[in-house]
Amino acid sequence: MANQKMKTKRAAAKRFKVTGSGKLVRNKANKSHILTKKTTKRKRNLRKQTEVDATNVKTMKKIMPYI
Secondary structure, eight states: OOOOOOOOOHHHHHHEEEOTTSOEEEEOSSOSSOOTTSOHHHHHHHHSEEEOOHHHHHHHHHHOTTO
16 A cells, blocks of 8 residues: 655645745744834835754655655
């Protein structure tokens, strides 16, 4: 009997993307509400995506085996 496929954690798959070079990218937090007290510069920088920290990459690759 063939081995079963691993399931991808869908919540993680929706939040992370893989770049062409294989790095994981995520969106920044703190951009959804209470925006009036945050500066324009801070809100603008929160729009950008950022690379996932190296300490978390191993875990992310494990929960998203086919991404």
